[in-house]
Structures are given as C-alpha cells and as structure tokens.
Amino acid sequence: PLQRGRPSVLLFNGLPKKRQDVHVAVVNLDVGRKDLQQCADAVMRLRAEYLYSQGREAAIKFNMSDGRPLAFAAWANNDQSYARLKVYLERVFTYAGSHSLARELKGVATPKEVRSGDVFIQGGFPGHAVLVVDVAERRKDGLRVFLLAQSYMPAQEVHILKNPSHEGLSPWYPADFAGELLTPEWTFKAKDLKR
Numbered sequence: 001p002l003q004r005g006r007p008s009v010l011l012f013n014g015l016p017k018k019r020q021d022v023h024v025a026v027v028n029l030d031v032g033r034k035d036l037q038q039c040a041d042a043v044m045r046l047r048a049e050y051l052y053s054q055g056r057e058a059a060i061k062f063n064m065s066d067g068r069p070l071a072f073a074a075w076a077n078n079d080q081s082y083a084r085l086k087v088y089l090e091r092v093f094t095y096a097g098s099h100s101l102a103r104e105l106k107g108v109a110t111p112k113e114v115r116s117g118d119v120f121i122q123g124g125f126p127g128h129a130v131l132v133v134d135v136a137e138r139r140k141d142g143l144r145v146f147l148l149a150q151s152y153m154p155a156q157e158v159h160i161l162k163n164p165s166h167e168g169l170s171p172w173y174p175a176d177f178a179g180e181l182l183t184p185e186w187t188f189k190a191k192d193l194k195r
Helices: 039-053 072-076 082-095 098-104
Strands: 023-026 061-063 069-071 119-122 128-137 144-150 159-161 180-182 187-189
Touching (some): 039 098, 039 119, 039 128, 039 144, 061 098, 098 128
Antiparallel strands (some): 023 159, 061 069, 119 128, 128 144
16 A cells, blocks of 8 residues: 655655655555665565465565575474564565566566566666556557556665656556666666566
C-alpha cells in the first residue's frame, strides 16, 4: 500500500531526502534504521515481502556479491517469523546489491514485453535498480505503459517515480521507448530490463 497523499520521502535516519521532486507517491513500508535498504535492496525486499505474504518462504533466496546463495529457510533454521525475515534481509542488504542481483536476473528481449516485477538494473559499485510495479495497456491502440518504484542512496523509503520525459503521461513510462529510459535520478537502456 501507499502512504496517503504525497508525503516527503524520508531517509533511514528520519530526515527528508534532498530531492523531493522525483516522486508521486511513497510506499507504506519501513526503510529500517540503518543505511542498508538502498536501490537493489528495496527490489529484493519487495520480492521477499511478496513471497513471504504468499507463504512461499522456501523461495526467498538471493546471491551474495561473491556468488554464494543465501536462502531464508536455511538461514532462519526453524524460525521463519516475520521478525526473523527482517534480520535476514539486513544480512542480504549488507552482502548483496545491484552487482549480484543483476547477475541473478535474466534479460527480457524487449521492453514491450515488460511485466510487473521486472527490474531495470545496472549492476555495479554503484549501480542502480528500479522495480516495475504495474503495467497497463490502452485498449484503443495497445499502448503499454508501466510504473516504476525505487529506493536510492542513502537508504530511503521506496517511492513511485515521476516520468521526467513525458509530463502528460507521468508517472507512467511507455514500453515502446527508444534508446534510453530516463528516470529522475538514473538513465537506463532497454537492455537493462531483466526478470
């Protein structure tokens, strides 16, 4: 769920993010009290939250930057409580990031095939990742559009991004974009879309 209205995006320390002109909404999800849940971490958090909510704890697994897998079920032993999940995620945020997540995901042939849950990601130190949180298609002409959510550095609340290139379409982004996908704080290429 989203927070009501259009509140400021807050950092992990409770201070407002310097740029408050990049978002249209803020996801109602804590960011923690450490500078850990940054861009790719937020993607992993939302996936873990989804799987946990579906009772699929055994599917929660991410690779560390050195390539070793860290599965929640094995790590948590017999305590797969939500509190334990949050501790597990702190460990993931510490030892994984855009570099490791980009290697785990598979490329999508074209942004025209975008689906909710896909990720635009450039792995690196630093890299960046934004999550596709919704996709829609217009009946009259088949135009496909998508919404993006991100966290950023330092760790901050997950927020829904504006589209700086298409004010009339914002916050939606067209799936048939050519060349580069310009977001308020990062530029991606079509080849950066992964699933």
